[in-house]
Amino acid sequence: MxxxxxxxxxxxxxxxxxxxxxxxxxxxxxxxITLDMVLNEKRVVIPMVSLVGFVITGFFTWQxxxxxxxxxxxxxxxxxxxxxxxxxxxxxxxxxxVLITMDSEELGEKNVANIGEYYAVLIAMVLGMFLMASASxxxxxxxxxxxxxxxxxxxxxxxxxxxxxxxxxxxYIIYGAVSSGLMVYGMSLIYxxxxxxxxxxxxxxxxxxxxxxxxxxxxxxxxxxxxGYKIGAVPFHFWSPDVYEGAPTPVTAFLSVGSKAAxxxxxxxxxxxxxxxxxxxxxxxxxxxxxxxxxxxxxxxxNFAAIWQSNVKRMLAYxxxxxxxxxxxxxxxxxxxxxQAVMFYLAAYTVMxxxxxxxxxxxxxxxxxxxxxxxxxxxxxxxxTAAALTVFLVSLTGLPPTVGFIGKYMIFxxxxxxxxxxxxxxxIGVLTSAVSLYYYFKIPLNMYLRESEDGAETPMESxxxxxxxxxxxxxxxxxxxxxxTPLANFAKNSVIMLVMN
Amino acid sequence: xxxxxxxxxxxxxxxxxxxGLFGIMTRRNxxxxxxxxxxxxxxxxxxxxAFSKFNGTMSGVMFSMFGIILAAAxxxxxxxxxxxxxxxxxxxxxxxxDTMRE
Amino acid sequence: xxxxxxxxxKVFLFLAVGVIFVVLGFVTSRLIRPHRPYTEKLTTYECGExxxxxxxxxxxxxxxxxxxxxxxxxxxxxxxxxxxxxxxQVGGYALAVALVFLxxxxxxxxxxxxxxxxxxxxxxxxIPKMPTKKFEKPKSLEKPKVAEPETTx
Numbered sequence: 001m002x003x004x005x006x007x008x009x010x011x012x013x014x015x016x017x018x019x020x021x022x023x024x025x026x027x028x029x030x031x032x033i034t035l036d037m038v039l040n041e042k043r044v045v046i047p048m049v050s051l052v053g054f055v056i057t058g059f060f061t062w063q064x065x066x067x068x069x070x071x072x073x074x075x076x077x078x079x080x081x082x083x084x085x086x087x088x089x090x091x092x093x094x095x096x097x098v099l100i101t102m103d104s105e106e107l108g109e110k111n112v113a114n115i116g117e118y119y120a121v122l123i124a125m126v127l128g129m130f131l132m133a134s135a136s137x138x139x140x141x142x143x144x145x146x147x148x149x150x151x152x153x154x155x156x157x158x159x160x161x162x163x164x165x166x167x168x169x170x171x172y173i174i175y176g177a178v179s180s181g182l183m184v185y186g187m188s189l190i191y192x193x194x195x196x197x198x199x200x201x202x203x204x205x206x207x208x209x210x211x212x213x214x215x216x217x218x219x220x221x222x223x224x225x226x227x228g229y230k231i232g233a234v235p236f237h238f239w240s241p242d243v244y245e246g247a248p249t250p251v252t253a254f255l256s257v258g259s260k261a262a263x264x265x266x267x268x269x270x271x272x273x274x275x276x277x278x279x280x281x282x283x284x285x286x287x288x289x290x291x292x293x294x295x296x297x298x299x300x301x302x303n304f305a306a307i308w309q310s311n312v313k314r315m316l317a318y319x320x321x322x323x324x325x326x327x328x329x330x331x332x333x334x335x336x337x338x339x340q341a342v343m344f345y346l347a348a349y350t351v352m353x354x355x356x357x358x359x360x361x362x363x364x365x366x367x368x369x370x371x372x373x374x375x376x377x378x379x380x381x382x383x384x385t386a387a388a389l390t391v392f393l394v395s396l397t398g399l400p401p402t403v404g405f406i407g408k409y410m411i412f413x414x415x416x417x418x419x420x421x422x423x424x425x426x427x428i429g430v431l432t433s434a435v436s437l438y439y440y441f442k443i444p445l446n447m448y449l450r451e452s453e454d455g456a457e458t459p460m461e462s463x464x465x466x467x468x469x470x471x472x473x474x475x476x477x478x479x480x481x482x483x484x485t486p487l488a489n490f491a492k493n494s495v496i497m498l499v500m501n
Numbered sequence: 502x503x504x505x506x507x508x509x510x511x512x513x514x515x516x517x518x519x520x521g522l523f524g525i526m527t528r529r530n531x532x533x534x535x536x537x538x539x540x541x542x543x544x545x546x547x548x549x550x551a552f553s554k555f556n557g558t559m560s561g562v563m564f565s566m567f568g569i570i571l572a573a574a575x576x577x578x579x580x581x582x583x584x585x586x587x588x589x590x591x592x593x594x595x596x597x598x599d600t601m602r603e
Numbered sequence: 604x605x606x607x608x609x610x611x612x613k614v615f616l617f618l619a620v621g622v623i624f625v626v627l628g629f630v631t632s633r634l635i636r637p638h639r640p641y642t643e644k645l646t647t648y649e650c651g652e653x654x655x656x657x658x659x660x661x662x663x664x665x666x667x668x669x670x671x672x673x674x675x676x677x678x679x680x681x682x683x684x685x686x687x688x689x690x691x692q693v694g695g696y697a698l699a700v701a702l703v704f705l706x707x708x709x710x711x712x713x714x715x716x717x718x719x720x721x722x723x724x725x726x727x728x729x730i731p732k733m734p735t736k737k738f739e740k741p742k743s744l745e746k747p748k749v750a751e752p753e754t755t756x
Contacts, residue, residue, distance in 0.1 A: 013696070030710060037717045074511055114718075139564050145751055146571045152577050166589045167598050169582045174534055174595065177575055178525055181541035184568060185518055188548035188561075192511075195556045197564060242601050314601075503611055566685075570678045577671050584667065 008074065015072035018079050021060040021087060021275065022177040024079040025127040028053035028099040029120055036116025043109065046119050047098050053093045053123070061087045071136055075198045078498050085494035086265045087131035089347055090258055094126040096354045096473075099167065099271040103358075103466050105365040106248050111159060118158055122254070124150035129262040134272075136498070138187045138197045141266055145183075145230065148262060149176045154253055168246025175229060175239040182227025189219035190274075199274040213285070220275060220285045227270070230263030232256075232300040233324040235263045241309075244317030249364065252313060253357035256320045260327075264346060268331055268339060269497065270456075291332035292425060297323030303432045306439045312360055312370045314351070315439060319396060323349060329425055330411045336495045338414040343491040347408035348480065350396070352404055355473035357393040359385055362470065366460045372442055377452030381459050383465040386447045393440040398433050403480035403487075408433065410488070443471035510551035517544035531583050531593040535576065542572045668720060672712070679708055 016023070031053070032046055037258065039045055061084060099140035101107055107115065128147030135141040157169025190241065191197055193215055194205040205211075213245060228236040275285050302322025309315040318478040327349075334407045362385050367374055379386045395404035408429075415426040461467065480487055520539030528600055546565040553561025583593055590598055608616070662672050682704065716719050 005689060006539070009693055009696060029708065033710060033714055037714055139567060142564075143567060143571070146575065150574060152580050155580065157585065160585050163589050164599060166582070167583050167600055170531060170586050170595070170598060173575075173582055174531065174538075175581050176536065177538040177579060178577075180547070181521070181538045184545040185541060185548070188545040188552070188564075191549060191561055191564070192556075193553040193554070197560045245601050350523075412588070446563055566681060573674050573678050577640060577674055580667065581671075584664065 005331065008306065012073060015077070018064070019071045019077070021057050021064065022127060022130055024053070024057045025123060025130065028057070029123045029127065032116065032120045032123060036120065037330075039116075042116045043102075046116050050098050050123060051095055052127075054091050054098070054217060056141070058088065061091065066223055069496070071498065074201070076135070076137045076140045077131070078134050080496060080498040082136075082269070083134035083496045085263070085343055085491065086261060087130055088096060089261050089350060090126050090133070091130040092259045093254060093261070093350050093354065094122065096358075097122060097250055098256070099469060100253060100354065100358045100361060101250040103365075103463070103469070104361045105250065106159065106361070107250065111161075111226050118155065118194045118478050121151045121154050125155070125254070125258065129258055132262040133265040133269075135266065136192050136199055136269070138190065138199065141270065142180075142184060142187065142261075145226065145266070146180060148230075149180060149298045152251075152259060153326065154177075155251045156255070158251065158278055159248055164246040165248065166246075168243045171239050171246075172243045175236075179225050182222045186219040186222025186225070189215060190223070190474075194221065198225075199270060202274045203276050207346035214280040216285050217276075220287060221224040223270070224287070224290065227267040228294065229261055231260050231267065231324045231327070232263075232321055233294050233322055233328060234301055234321065235294065235311060237298070237301075237321045237324075240321060241314050241317040244320070245314045245370075247364040249313065249361045249370075252316075253354050256357070257315070257346075257353050260320070260324065261350065262330075263345045264327060264331070264342060268342065271331070272339075272497065273499075285291050286369070288332045288334060292330050292421065295325045295328035295332065296425060296428060298322060298328065299429060299432045300325075303435045303439075306436070309439070310372050311445065312372055312375075313357075314381075315372070316356060316360075318438065319440070321427050322432065324375070326408065326411055326429055329429060330414055333418065333422070335414075338411070339397055339478055340488075340491045340495050341407070341410035341414045343494060344410055344484075344488055346490070348356050348407040348477075348486060351473060351476045351480065352392045352402070355470065355477060356389065356396065358473065359389040359470060362466055363389075365462070372446055374452075375443060376450040378446035380394050380457055381452075382461060383459075384467055385442075385470060388445070388474045390444045391474045393443060395481070397440050399437075402477050403483045403484065404477075406481055406484045406488075450466070507551055507555045510547060514544040514551070516549040516556045517541075517547065529596045531586065531595050531598075532580075534595065535579050535583070539572060539576065542568060665723060672715065672721065675708065675711070679705075 030052065032050060035046055035049060035415050036042060045397050046324045062089075064079055064080070066083050067079050069078070071078045101118070101122075107118065111119070122423075125148055128144050128151060131140060132148060152170055153173045156172050157165055159165035182287065187197075190202060193211050194202045196202050201275075206216075215335055225236060226233075244256065259321070275287060301303035302318050302320070302325060306315050306318035306322070309318060327342050327345060330338040330345065332338070334340075363375065363378065363382065364370055366382065367378075391402065395402035398404045398408035406498050412426045412429060415422040462470075503530050513555070516548050521537040521544060524540065529538065532596030533590060546568045547567070549561040549565040553565075555561060586591055683701065686697065686701055690701075
């Protein structure tokens with residue numbers, strides 16, 4: 001690490017070369033802001049510009065595939081295959097969010113006069129996620145997490161004239177602010193214990209010196225609070241049902257996939273790198289058991305609470321809590337197999353969850369409701385949309401031949417052969433998946449087997465574009481379920497995280 | 502009596518942290534809850550600066566600077582949201598703002 | 604004797620002297636002052652303006668926006684101080700970096716301006732009546748009107 005000023009400046013200049021995707025996103029953000037000022041017609045131009053910008057950023061990210069694993073910006077930022085995988089995931093989720101926003105009546109001309117800012121904030125959120133995936137310093141982790149959080153508060157409350165959206169944003173910001181406050185306090189304690197903010201240096205210090213175990217446990221728990229709120233796991237999940245229900249549905253979709261994936265990226269990097277297993281096989285802070293507990297409670301609470309929900313968005317919120325539990329199972333294995341499974345499952349989860357929320361948007365556009373009882377008779381009235389929703393729900397349950405099945409299969413197999421505790425967790429995971437079958441299939445049951453109350457049978461299909469997008473996501477869900485090897489291999493090759501010695 | 506050392510700062514920051522947490526847990530007014538959050542953030546900042554002073558690295562001071570800035574940014578967004586809530590609900594009592602639970 | 608007073612001792616002394624000073628002042632004045640009350644003494648000031656209405660006025664919402672913009676530029680200075688300490692040594696590159704930083708902020712300000720968020724809207728005066736009883740809010744305050752004028756340019 002350089003000490004004198006000219007060397008520092010030189011390193012910062014060199015680091016800019018590894019920062020091109022982020023710079024490109026920042027430029028896109030500024031461009032969208034400017035366009036929003038000068039254009040009169042924004043509803044088509046700005047989303048198109050955003051999509052083009054995402055594609056360009058994707059190109060720059062693709063170039064990073066060949067770059068050496070290295071830390072940049074005075075050890076703040078790291079470029080490695082692990083980060084690049086997540087960057088692609090965020091770009092995909094962001095592009096899908098832009099596409100489904102264009103088709104949402106909720107954010108349409110009637111309700112929102114000013115849509116330009118929406119896309120700008122969305123881009124800022126993607127930028128924050130990029131930084132979250134490659135942060136290697138607690139300071140960058142905090143900054144990136146706050147960038148994502150603040151953007152998501154704004155997006156959640158974007159329908160400011162609606163009571164639900166306002167309430168959701170208030171709840172989100174209160175829970176979010178408290179948990180990020182706790183996280184910073186925890187980080188300050190870790191800094192005090194080790195004198196370092198870089199996670200690799202922290203790891204080095206912890207393995208070389210005796211660290212007060214109680215303080216480290218307390219600090220790590222506080223930090224876990226901040227991460228746990230981002231991924232929506234159980235003790236920190238209180239915001240998610242209300243926020244998922246109240247936020248505009250495209251935002252809900254993006255939050256449930258993007259925020260969660262970014263949270264997992266940061267969580268995996270932090271706990272795998274900063275608090276590694278010591279040579280004796282012991283952890284300085286036993287996070288595996290804590291994660292096991294959190295995962296267990298998340299799976300149980302998420303799945304059982306979802307049974308009683310009649311609002312589809314709220315039901316999907318509880319199901320996303322349960323999915324956080326499944327994903328944590330993959331994290332706590334703490335080997336490459338588990339991490340690979342988590343990465344594959346996050347990609348799968350992105351496709352199927354965005355798909356499910358997109359169909360919910362399409363249905364809400366027509367019938368103006370998110371209530372499962374209003375979905376009666378839709379199987380006849382919107383055949384393609386209903387079929388797509390059924391596929392996504394099958395995938396969320398984890399049944400073949402969908403990508404969700406492969407993802408769950410990978411996670412549960414990663415748990416096998418590692419002792420009885422992990423085996424028990426895997427069995428509980430399978431059993432709770434069976435519970436989820438019950439509430440997910442309430443929706444197809446209503447759509448196909450029950451008649452709507454007014455007996456309306458007039459077909460109301462959506463636009464050709466909407467059908468094409470829904471069909472595309474449906475094909476992806478089934479296609480990756482049948483031909484999962486490329487995606488699985490990509491995840492396998494991307495497990496490599498920068499390791500210091 | 503001892504000179505003022507690291508522990509005094511830590512105790513003060515722990516007190517600030519506890520006060521903030523207490524305020525968050527007991528108060529129903531959204532603005533007061535946000536003030537509690539602000540206390541927690543400042544407790545962390547105090548910790549960081551104190552550690553930085555006593556172990557000789559500058560990264561803690563940098564961290565606390567960014568902490569201050571983010572606290573301001575978060576407070577700005579939070580107050581905008583609270584204002585909007587007041588316009589919709591005519592109250593900022595978080596116990597009363599609860600329309601979605603079934 | 605001969606022991607140095609520690610830092611805490613000084614603080615404690617300071618506190619103690621302060622408390623004693625105030626208490627002593629109040630107690631002596633209570634003991635020696637004459638007791639002759641009349642109504643004039645109960646008004647806010649014996650000289651100056653009579654208060655019109657209560658102090659429970661709602662401030663215009665625009666003050667909030669001004670405060671917000673102030674915070675942004677206030678916080679910006681926090682970043683510029685460390686920058687200024689090394690500016691001379693680094694030179695042109697530092698200037699470029701700072702210009703990018705300030706440029707982004709300026710774009711934000713232009714955005715607010717263009718969207719009309721910093722247009723000053725003259726408020727409709729909403730002066731509540733003086734409360735008749737102590738500790739009773741006037742009726743007009745219980746359901747305050749929220750002046751939320753839409754300002755689309």
